[in-house]
Amino acid sequence: MKNSYNTKQVFVSACIGMCFFGIAMIVLGAMLPVLTERLSLTPIQATSLVAFLPIGMLAGSLLFGPVMDRYGYKTLLNVSCLLVLIGLEGIAFLKSVELLQVSILCIGFGGGILNGETNALVSDIYDNSKKQAHLSLLGAFYGIGALGIPVLLSFLTHYYSHENILAALGGLMLLLIIYCSSIKYPIAKQSSGFPIKESLRLLKNKTLVLLAFILFFQSGIEGISNNWTALYLTSSTVISKSDAMLTIIGMVAGLTITRLILIWLLKKTTAKTILISSLSLAIFGFLLLISPSYWRAFFGMICIGVGLSSTFPIILGIIGSAFSELSGTAFSIALTVALIGNNLLNNLVGLLSGAVGIACYPFIAITSLTIMLFLFTYSKRKANIHL
Numbered sequence: 001m002k003n004s005y006n007t008k009q010v011f012v013s014a015c016i017g018m019c020f021f022g023i024a025m026i027v028l029g030a031m032l033p034v035l036t037e038r039l040s041l042t043p044i045q046a047t048s049l050v051a052f053l054p055i056g057m058l059a060g061s062l063l064f065g066p067v068m069d070r071y072g073y074k075t076l077l078n079v080s081c082l083l084v085l086i087g088l089e090g091i092a093f094l095k096s097v098e099l100l101q102v103s104i105l106c107i108g109f110g111g112g113i114l115n116g117e118t119n120a121l122v123s124d125i126y127d128n129s130k131k132q133a134h135l136s137l138l139g140a141f142y143g144i145g146a147l148g149i150p151v152l153l154s155f156l157t158h159y160y161s162h163e164n165i166l167a168a169l170g171g172l173m174l175l176l177i178i179y180c181s182s183i184k185y186p187i188a189k190q191s192s193g194f195p196i197k198e199s200l201r202l203l204k205n206k207t208l209v210l211l212a213f214i215l216f217f218q219s220g221i222e223g224i225s226n227n228w229t230a231l232y233l234t235s236s237t238v239i240s241k242s243d244a245m246l247t248i249i250g251m252v253a254g255l256t257i258t259r260l261i262l263i264w265l266l267k268k269t270t271a272k273t274i275l276i277s278s279l280s281l282a283i284f285g286f287l288l289l290i291s292p293s294y295w296r297a298f299f300g301m302i303c304i305g306v307g308l309s310s311t312f313p314i315i316l317g318i319i320g321s322a323f324s325e326l327s328g329t330a331f332s333i334a335l336t337v338a339l340i341g342n343n344l345l346n347n348l349v350g351l352l353s354g355a356v357g358i359a360c361y362p363f364i365a366i367t368s369l370t371i372m373l374f375l376f377t378y379s380k381r382k383a384n385i386h387l
Contacts, residue, residue, distance in 0.1 A: 035100065055105065061339050069328040116331045228349050272376070281303050
């Protein structure tokens, strides 16, 4: 018997979880200079801290799907939010490198779960006509969480310590967790046992593999845009570090605002048209970075943010519709592949930067976007995917 739940309440809880994921993705980068100064970290120690975030995220992305399909949403959502909160407070107050590593692992693990579970949850509570629009709105809350941390630290550190700011943020997050724990959620899809055989079949499904590899490149491009743009702009032009960071903020703002606009745009035109137009705009943005002035770079990064905004909500919407019986497991597979793409493309930029110079960065992004366009075209002709 299907349980009763309030769709709007559940959607709000998913948005809270996605906001927590945005915090998880950005808080270490925002706090690493503070941690380095506070604990006198060596470069090796600082690098070791950074390494624990993707490890935790990969583990969370791998595990959430089968667990969610078997046990449902509520406990997993609240535990993962609590892990991010615990990790955040650990970064604020712990003074041991080993304990900080555990805190960052908690943030990564909780964030990896939240990224997948919130998308799967929204996909499950809305029908196909509303799925992609609400996934796009959900994605905007990632931007709110990701932008919120640097904005808070920039404005409030003149008046309060980092510890007090993160402690107050933790109190607000705890209230939001209490809300999430007080409402009803959809029931688990598997009444007993883990869907092991079905999960293995999904790994061989051509449609899912194709969609996952689209997200592989999408996630990789987002990752290198966040991690390498500032270094590229400051090393190859006269753009200052502060101006380079403003271009990244412009990209995140462009992505966030466009995901809000997509709610309306998806009602007016096809997902295929939006995707091809968006990726073409992102290519144009990276072309502007090849020999940028500050304003070319700023406008280019906004184009990149706008261009990257539609892929995740549209592709995840397709996955949720095509694999509705095991949406959690399907999302787990796709987002794990996406996370691997993020790590591999970042490593590729690092390796090629050492070999031929950081000027390779926009060309790697343009090549990846071109591959995505090819995959979209191929998917329509060969995999029976309607974009």
